[in-house]
Amino acid sequence: MxxxxxxxxxxxxxxxxxxxxxxxxxxxxxxxxxxxxxxxxxxxxxxxxxxNIFAINQNRKLTKTIGIVVPYLADPFFAEIVRLMERRCMDAGFSPMIFSAHGEQRLENDALAALQSQRPAGALIAPLGRHSDFDSVRHFTEEVPTVVFDSNVKVGEAFVGSDSFQSIPLIVDYLCRSGEPPCFLEMPPVNPNANKRRDAYTLAMERLGHDPKVIRVDGKGWDFERIGMDEGMRLISNKELPSETVLCSNDRLAIGFIAAAYQQGLRVGHGAGCALRVAGHDDHPWARFTCPPLTTVAQDYSAIVDRSVEKLFDLIENGRTQEERPEVLIECKLVLRSSA
Amino acid sequence: MxxxxxxxxxxxxxxxxxxxxxxxxxxxxxxxxxxxxxxxxxxxxxxxxxxNIFAINQNRKLTKTIGIVVPYLADPFFAEIVRLMERRCMDAGFSPMIFSAHGEQRLENDALAALQSQRPAGALIAPLGRHSDFDSVRHFTEEVPTVVFDSNVKVGEAFVGSDSFQSIPLIVDYLCRSGEPPCFLEMPPVNPNANKRRDAYTLAMERLGHDPKVIRVDGKGWDFERIGMDEGMRLISNKELPSETVLCSNDRLAIGFIAAAYQQGLRVGHGAGCALRVAGHDDHPWARFTCPPLTTVAQDYSAIVDRSVEKLFDLIENGRTQEERPEVLIECKLVLRSSA
DNA sequence: ATGAAATTTTTACTCCCGTAAAATTTAATC
DNA sequence: GATTAAATTTTACGGGAGTAAAAATTTCAT
Structure with missing residues (x-):
């Protein structure tokens, strides 16, 4: 007994x-x-x-908690990143705690406040970006050692993300070599990345001597597929597309756009008999299952996670010794499938 | 100052x-x-x-934390459920804490242990199911007021989920009325739901006087789309499909299967000139963006979340007064799109 | 103004563990 | 077996808030 x-x-x-x-x-x-x-x-x-964990943490100035904050957890890109980060943290003996802002500033603030009250050893955050309450995020990073990833809001001790000015030229170059130069389909930007991608597109096109054509469609929120589909339907039926090659700002938009093309009876692909080529950006987990499979630029999920986590562990162990905030830009890779 | x-x-x-x-x-x-x-x-x-949250919780026997545990957070079904649950909890003044088992028994146990050490007021858990460590889960539910959802592992104070014996006949009936009776595509079951769906299919077919045809394909893990695509490629090229109508055990499998059909040049849909009809189950967030859009049975996300959360709040307020463990089964709705 | 009821203040103890300092025991070395 | 170094035990305090009980104050109706 x-x-x-x-x-x-x-x-x-x-x-x-x-x-x-x-x-x-x-x-x-x-x-x-x-x-x-x-x-x-x-x-x-x-x-x-x-x-008892509460008694433990009461006396320790730094807990073993690591906060992971993303703008939208139901986005497969972030779901996957979080999955990898969580494991890396656990393997290192930390307790990851996941937060999602659900695309809303108020909830991002709530999440940061809730996290901060846990006195975490550190945090890995992907801010909302344009919709972030900058002061609130900065205030958080002043108290908690933080690595920012994906969306380069200028706070925290380091940034890790993909390099749009490397990735976009890659796909623009390919699309130009293999057919009609692409137009660029974007929605109102939710974070700095979206702007960078557009600018990188424009630059890449000009370098190649082509006329950049940006199509900005409306739409709010994180329902990217729906926006891609609805606006795709409109663009196609109104024949407003300036090019038969469409480079979408991200894969989710592309998935919606492909669905629109399919429903309009347009065959998507790079082969003969295809009316439209569509490409994306990110290599979302579902990009390989579109019809046809999506040609895109792959973000290096593992590298983003590894570098972010390494940097954070370094911060936690050695304190904030850094003079200047390092920005780690990770290369993307061209993934040729059959949609473009 | x-x-x-x-x-x-x-x-x-x-x-x-x-x-x-x-x-x-x-x-x-x-x-x-x-x-x-x-x-x-x-x-x-x-x-x-x-x-200070640690000092607070040290003296309270019940905290304001509510644990949400799912088998795989990168699955859009769970991502969406979690999103809704999180909000409902926050609106009620609780602090939700999210855990994912990442499809592994060990990690599910870890998550439950981590959660339990937080002394949560209650928990909403969707167990792995067949891969759960039953004793471990039961031990957890003995300490923490728990509502089980989605996968009816017989623990906790209540269960909330969809009724396969209502949903499957719905789609089987429709498929039989509108064309060739469906075969049923399943993978090795990850939880009790998968088995129920198969049994419900068999029953429904027999009731209608048809011969049930179950195809069990191989595949492990939570990469359902990949399994659906790989096995779909094989089945189609080997001409092993016993029917031109394929009812998939869930939408993710169907998404992969549609991708396979596309790549094999088979036109999917219920219209003239289509070689194959494909249907799914769940109405995943991405089901409407497949090519063609997926005919499926929609789980009522809001109802699942609402009933689960209500039941948990009731438990938290009134204690475990229940004599017997209630099982709330929620109706699904047929969603007719163009894939079948 | 008076008395009763509702709040607030005072005081003091509890929760469970981290951690520092001094005293003691154990292990390692020759 | 004596010397030293390393580990453990003893003792004691502190962290930040919950909470109970008694005393004091405020509020409100009469």
Whole structure:
């Protein structure tokens, strides 16, 4: 009959080890003598005690919590990034805590406040971007060691993200070589990336001696596919497309656009008999399952996660020694499928 | 010059109100006299103090945390459910905490342990199902008031989910009326739902006097689209499909299967000139953007979330008074698009 | 103004563990 | 076996707020 062990004091009794040593053990099992560790672990199996996390964190200035904040968790790009980050944090002995802003400034602020009240050791955040409450985000980063990823809001100790000025030329160049130069389909930008992509498109086209053609469609929120489809339907039926090659600002928009083309009876692809070529950006998890499979530029998910996490661990261990805020730009890769 | 307020004691000083009253205010602003509340709120704006969450939770047996645990957060079905649940919890004054098992038993156990150590007021969990460590999950639910959703593992105080024996006949009936009776495409079941759907299919077909044809394809993990596509390619090129109408166990599988059909040059749809009809189940957020748009049975996301959350709040307020574990089954709706 | 009811203040104890300092025990070295 | 170094035990305090009980104050109706 094993009595319920609630406190470290009680566990110290039943295990025959003093409380401070038990405490030491839980902070780092290697820090106690081998024989002691064994005795503790034997008792641990017999009584299954776990220290109270609130009491622990109350006395530690830095907890083992790492916050992960994304603008929209139901976006497969962020879902995947979060999945990878979570694992990396757990493997390193941290407890990741996930927050989503659900695309709203108020909720981003709430998330940051909730996270900050947890006194996390650090945070990995992808800000909303244009819709962020800049002061609020900055205030957060002043208190918590933070690596910003994806959307380069100028706060935090470091930034990790993809380089639009490398990725966009890649696909623009390919599209120009293989057919009619592309027009660029964008929606009102939700973050700095969207603007950079457009600018990179314009620059790339001009370099190649072509006339850039940007189509800005309306639409709010994070329903990118719906926007791509609705506006695609309109553009196609009104014959407003300035080119038969459409480069979409991101894959989700492209997925919607392809659906529109299909419903309008336009065959998408780079082969003969195709009326339209469509390309995207990001290599979303679902990009390979569109009809036809989407030609796109792949963001390097692993690299983004690895570099972000490494940088954060470095920050946590060595403090904010950095003179200037480093910006790590990660290369994208062209992924040729059959949509363009 | 506002000094930094760290403790409630200090805040009591600067606000001129006693600490116990401040404490009362933070637990429920309505519980103090109007004039007192105003004085506190004025001080609050001037000093921006927030109580330490660890100190708070240390003395409370039930926190304001609600855990949300799903088997795979990158699955859009769960991403969407989580999104809705999170909001409902926040609106009710709770702090939702999200966990994903990433499809692995070990990680599900880790998530439950991490959650339990937070002493949550309650939990909303969708267990892995067949891959769950049953004892571990049951142990969790014995300590934490829990509503189980989606996958009916027999633990917790209540279950909320869709009724496969209502939804599947709906689509089987439609498919039989409108063309060749469907075969059923499934992968090795990850949870009880998958089995129920197959059984419901068999039953529905027999009721209509047709011969049920179940195709079980291989594949592990949560890459449903990939499995659907790879196995679809094989089935189609080997001409192993027993029917021109394919009912997939879920939408993600269907999305992959449609991609396979497209790549094999088979036209999918219910119209003339189509070689194949494909239907799914769930109405995933992306189901409307396939080519052609997917005919499916829609799970009622809002209802699932609402009923789950209501039930949990009831549990939290009134304790576990329930004699028997209620199972709430929610109706699905047929969604006719053009894939079948 | 008076008495009763509702609030607030005072005081004090609790929650569970981190951690520092001094005293003691154990292990390692020659 | 004596010397030293390393680990453990003892003792004690602190962290920040919940909460109970008694005393003091405010509010409100009569």
């Amino acid at each position: 094993k009595r319920k062990i609630k406190t470290m004091e009680e566990f110290a009794e039943v295990s025959g080890i003093s409380r401070p040593t038990i405490s030491k053990y839980f902070n780092d099992p290697e820090s106690v003598r081998r024989s002691t560790r064994d005795r503790i672990e034997i008792a641990l199996e017999a009584y299954s005690y776990r220290p | 506002k000094r930094k307020i760290k403790t409630m004691e200090e805040f009591a000083e600067v606000s001129g109100i006693s600490r116990p009253t401040i404490s009362k205010y933070f637990n429920d602003p309505e519980s103090v006299r109007r004039s007192t509340r105003d004085r506190i709120e004025i001080a609050l704006e001037a000093y921006s103090y927030r109580p």
